[in-house]
Amino acid sequence: MKASRWLAGMAALAWSGTAALAQDTYEIWHYYAAGSELAGMNALIEAGNAASPDTQFTGVIIPGNVVELRRQLQTAFLSGQPPALYQSSMAYELKTFVDGGRLHPLTDVWSRIKGDEIFPEGVQRVVKVDGVPYGVPFDLSLINNVFYNKAAFEKLGLQPPTDWDSFTAACTALREAGYQPLGNAGGPFWSLYNFYAALVSVVGEDGYYKIARGELGFDSPEFREALDLYRDRMVSCYAENWSGKTWTQTADDVINGDTAMFMMGIWVAAYFEQANFLAGEGFDMFQAPGTAGKSIFQMDVLAVPEGTEGSIAAAEQFIEAAASTEGQAAFAVPKGSLAPNVNVDPSVYGYAGSTFSRQFAEASQANAVLPNLFFLLPTSVGTELGVQIERFAIDPSDTVKEELVTTLEGLRQQALTDNAFIQW
Template sequence: MRGKFKVEAMLSMMVLTAGLPSRGAAADQGLEIFTYWTAGGEADGLAALEKVFSAKHPGVQIRNAVVAGGAGSNATAVLATRMQGGNPPDTFQIHGGAELIDTWVKTGFMEPLTKLYKDEGLDQKFPKQLIDLVSYQGQPYSVPVNVHRNGVLWFNKKIFSDNGLTPPETWDAFFAAADKLKAKGITPLALGDKDKWESLQLFEDILLATLGPDDYKALWAGRLAWTDPRITKALETMKRVVGYVNDDHATLTWDQATGLVLRGKAAMNLMGDWAKGYFTSNGWEVGTDFGWAPAPGTKGSFIVVTDTFGLPKKVKNRAAALEWLAVLASVPGQDAFNPKKGSIPARVDADKSKYDAYSKGAMADFAANALVPSEANGPATVPAFLTPITDAISGFVNDKDVARAQSTIAQACRETVGCAAGVATAKPGSGASSTGSGQGQ
């Protein structure tokens, strides 16, 4: 997830115990990992992964450099300072796709992981589209620890039951349900866009519903203009949708907004399935307290997001970092992490019995649906375009000026990735067109 970079992030350090690497002694028998996972299931999943590592490699100290806030934008700013200053963490969390490839691989900051993939047999354990997503010029540069599904409609089952509602499959059905809820004084849709990426994420759901998977991918691959009238229609739909959100949305983060659904203060939330991890970490039961459905109009599509870890060049503890990557790529590592995080495993041979009804359904959909890249979470476009489009949609939520938003986005596309009349003529990066017909995150 991304917002505009903020350099004022605070870096907090947590020290945990983990294990000794077997691929050679690390410089100080330690390991620094860099993440922004602090909410609900995120922190629980990371702790579970560290526990697996600790059991296998007792003796290595993990220094978990956590940068909270900004949905990763704060962490991105700190990471950029460290990487460019020659002080990289031993490994760091990053979304697969353009966020990884264009920011750090093409610029020469990362080591390829071809040998690790060969040694661990990962070419046969990860789906090809995920490997493509983290690869550049035929070599992989990070290890996917999961697959997240973005564009999920989460709903409070009691509120839906009390009001005789079913999950809306179209935006017209959403508006009908929202009107019914609003008439009873219930906030229909929880939104927390304090960090800006959340409103962009809502827009990507509406874009996919308006364009369909093929033209949605064409938009990010540079084959469809941002001036297309269907983009206008998507913005008009979003303008109407934000009329049903909570008044304090600009002061809330994604997890605080998800908490409104959990506390019965709102009926629905559109969010990736890290929201499931938030619900379950707060005691809600899958299928009993909350339900889910694809975002309205997106049935048959799967918006892909993947969290990955890579290996920067010239790290202090390279051997330990490689052991960490091997553990998070393993079946035990992925099966410890993903049930708590809310995501599904990147590996095709994970133990499905460890996963709940939501995750089993997501696994089936990932195998069968049209896969498309998330724009708000890294893989669909390069960071240079992602920042201005995030700002444009955030501004649109407030001023609701459709023409201004569309014009601003088209201009930003021209200025950052070489769009002609709103169409990208420069390739958006190796990760930006490789899911579904190859792409995702």
């Protein structure tokens, strides 16, 4: 019984302790816990705090990824103690929270930062729900670049491929020379991101959005054709045993010259450089076949939970600083991502970053900026799409293809019944 008395005593002590501590700082929750991701986040918080010395933010790291963050947020929302700001994914992720009445509309601060001018149209689309902005972009990564080991290409006299045929020719030449032509890694994202290249080349930007809106079926001839293209042109090039590797292990294979090409988000460039494998020297990149002149991107935004007047005002002040060119560069440069704000001077980036920046500017002008389909689809459809594409990449048989089509089409019909698609 001693234990319980102890506990009660300590509880009383602890209670008085917390009550005495007045809150004058706010929290920003994020899952950028390590390496260049953490460096970027810390720089962003520093920039935000410097701009408004009377309200200070501290970063609270939720180890894991968006899944773990959602779990944390759920308890926080239910107990009425959400953070003032948090790192959110775009599009459907925002919609879920908006529908739950959890997020504060950012209309005021959006007009103050001139959000409609500083962010490209394709970016704006995925932070607004029914025309109202709920998230402010701070972290953008392109996912349609193929990175290649320059030494391998030079040895075989290969030029960066520009279309599917030259891509296939490069694959064949590389395989014959003893290289694993194209790296990939296990998990529900990487195969899916590769598949987007095939998908966009078949259905184009319009078709891509049609799928996102639930208008184009997974059993349509176009979608099947994209699956075939992916299988014939990319899956056939994949390195042996790719599904048993993490993306960093495959990146190591590229560094060590075992694998020649790797289609991956641009964060891999930061990883390469950290291992002293430098852009323009050790590796270079090109836009995946079918996506030349286009940008498919993945993005994180700052979202503001409904809270006290003080917390919302503080969050909006922080956002103003974070959306400025200085704030955007403060994050993007150490992180190795792109600043979504178009006014950020490309000269802040190195060789790799300025290439990505140029790609993104071109795509913005051509109105060919495509958000990651995973986050445009209702959460359960997007997640299942990732799993099914990986499964198909491991076993590209007709049986698996038919199962994939049936499963996804079933989910699409269900989502249509539930009215779950968004009219992007």
